[in-house]
Amino acid sequence: MASRTDQRSRFEEIWTEYRLQILAYCLRRAAPTHAEDACNEVFMVAWRRIDEIPRPPKTVPYLYGIAGKVVSNHRRAFHRRSRLDEKLSNLGVAPATDPVDLVVQNTEDQRVAAAVRNLKPKDQEIVMLHAWEDLSHEEIAEITGMTAGAVRQRIHRSYQHLARVLEPSLDRQPNNSPPIAEEGGT
Amino acid sequence: MTHEQIDRMVRRANPVRDPNSLGSVAVPVLTTPLERRMEMQIDHRPGTEVQANRNRWRGPLIGIAAAAAILVAGLVFVLTRDNTPVAEPAPNATRLTMSMEFQPIDPGAYFADTDLLESTSLRGTFVIESNGWLGTAAGAMKSLVDDGPYIALFIAEVDRVWSSACESGRTQQAAATTAEGLANQFVAAGFTNTGALTPVSAFGHEGYHLATEVRPSCISQDFTVWGGSNWDGRYYQTENQPLELWFLDVEGTPVLVEATWWPETPEEDVAELRTVLDTLVITP
Numbered sequence: 001m002a003s004r005t006d007q008r009s010r011f012e013e014i015w016t017e018y019r020l021q022i023l024a025y026c027l028r029r030a031a032p033t034h035a036e037d038a039c040n041e042v043f044m045v046a047w048r049r050i051d052e053i054p055r056p057p058k059t060v061p062y063l064y065g066i067a068g069k070v071v072s073n074h075r076r077a078f079h080r081r082s083r084l085d086e087k088l089s090n091l092g093v094a095p096a097t098d099p100v101d102l103v104v105q106n107t108e109d110q111r112v113a114a115a116v117r118n119l120k121p122k123d124q125e126i127v128m129l130h131a132w133e134d135l136s137h138e139e140i141a142e143i144t145g146m147t148a149g150a151v152r153q154r155i156h157r158s159y160q161h162l163a164r165v166l167e168p169s170l171d172r173q174p175n176n177s178p179p180i181a182e183e184g185g186t
Numbered sequence: 187m188t189h190e191q192i193d194r195m196v197r198r199a200n201p202v203r204d205p206n207s208l209g210s211v212a213v214p215v216l217t218t219p220l221e222r223r224m225e226m227q228i229d230h231r232p233g234t235e236v237q238a239n240r241n242r243w244r245g246p247l248i249g250i251a252a253a254a255a256i257l258v259a260g261l262v263f264v265l266t267r268d269n270t271p272v273a274e275p276a277p278n279a280t281r282l283t284m285s286m287e288f289q290p291i292d293p294g295a296y297f298a299d300t301d302l303l304e305s306t307s308l309r310g311t312f313v314i315e316s317n318g319w320l321g322t323a324a325g326a327m328k329s330l331v332d333d334g335p336y337i338a339l340f341i342a343e344v345d346r347v348w349s350s351a352c353e354s355g356r357t358q359q360a361a362a363t364t365a366e367g368l369a370n371q372f373v374a375a376g377f378t379n380t381g382a383l384t385p386v387s388a389f390g391h392e393g394y395h396l397a398t399e400v401r402p403s404c405i406s407q408d409f410t411v412w413g414g415s416n417w418d419g420r421y422y423q424t425e426n427q428p429l430e431l432w433f434l435d436v437e438g439t440p441v442l443v444e445a446t447w448w449p450e451t452p453e454e455d456v457a458e459l460r461t462v463l464d465t466l467v468i469t470p
Contacts, residue, residue, distance in 0.1 A: 109198055132197070
C-alpha cells in the first residue's frame, strides 16, 4: 500500500486531471443540483479506493464505472422527489424541472437527447459513453463488462432505432442543418 | 439516415460539449476516518492547544511501544515455538472488499471484515444461496429490479453516529464503546422506532435489538446516520424503509448488524434476507 503522502498526491493528480470530465458525465445524466453532489461522491469513493485506481489509460473508464453507480443512486432519489413534486403540483406548487430540460436548450438537440434517453437503460449508457464521453468501444467494454464487439453491435442497433424514431419528426422540421448525402445515393 | 449522420446528431445533442467550460475547483482537503476521529477528540477550547499537541504524539508513541512489544513477543514465539503443524481454519468464505462494492457475487460463503482491516480478525460470516446478490464492503445486497427495491445486510464496527440525524442541529459523535451505549445512540438517531430496545442473544453474542424505520421527513436531505471504521457514512433514501438492528458485544467490541429492505419488497424476498441472517455468525 502506498504511503498516505503518495496517496494524497495521487488523488490530487486524479482530481486535477479528471474532475471536469466526471462533473460533465454527471451533468449529462442528472440535474445540475445533483450532479455536483454526485461528482463529489465519485471522488469520495475514488479516495477510498485510491490504491486500486488503475493508471492511464484505464483511469477514466474506472472513474466512469464508479460514476455510473453513483448517478444511478442519485437518480433514484430524484425520482422520489419527482413523485413528491407531482403531489405538490396538485396543491398548486410548481414542480421541479426535468434534468434534461435544465441542460439542453436547443429544440432539435432536445429531441435527440430525449430519444437517447428513451433507449433501454443499458443501450442509453453505451450510446452516451460513446457519443458524449467519446470513449472507444474497448473502454466502454471495460466499464460495462461486455466485449468490444457487443458494444459495437449495441451502438449500431441503437443508432438504427434512433434513425427510425427521429426520421419522421426531422422530415417535418425546417431544414436548418447542412444537407447530408443519402447513403448509397447517386 | 446513415450511422454517421445519427452519430453527428447524438454528439451535437451532448448537454455538456466542453467539460473545460465548467471551470475548476481546488482539490479538497482529505482526511482518513482515523484522522477525523482524532480531530473530534481534540479539545479546541482556548488554552488547550498545548495539551492537544501532546495528545498528537501520544498515538505514535503508543504505536511504537506496541510495535516493540509485538517484536519482542514475536522473537520469544519464534525461539520457543513447537514446530508441530497446526490445522488452519478452512478458507471457505470469501472476504468482501471495497473493490467488490455493487459487483455481482456468486452463491457461497462470504465474510464482512467489520473494520475493513486485514490485520484484525473480527468478522461476520454468512452464506448466500441464490443468484442476484451484490457485494458491499460491509455485507451484501440484492437489488430486485434496477434502481428499485433491495434487501441488504451490513455488519460493521461503527465509529461515529449522528444524533438527531435529520434535524438541522444534528451533531456527529464518536460511537459508544459498549453495545448498550451504541444501541442508545441509534435510539436517538432520528429514526421512527417501531419497537423497544430489547436485550437479545444473536449471532453468537449478547446484545440489543431495535426495530426501526426511516422517517419520511428525513429523506429529502442527507440522512446519514452512522459511519463504519474505515468507510464513509451510511445514509438512507427511502420513506418508511424498515431496519432491524442488532448491537452486539463481541468480546468487548460493539458490532452493528443491519438488515433492511424497501417497504414494497415482496414477503418472499424479506424471507430470503432472513434466511441469510440465519446463517450469520460473528467471530472475534
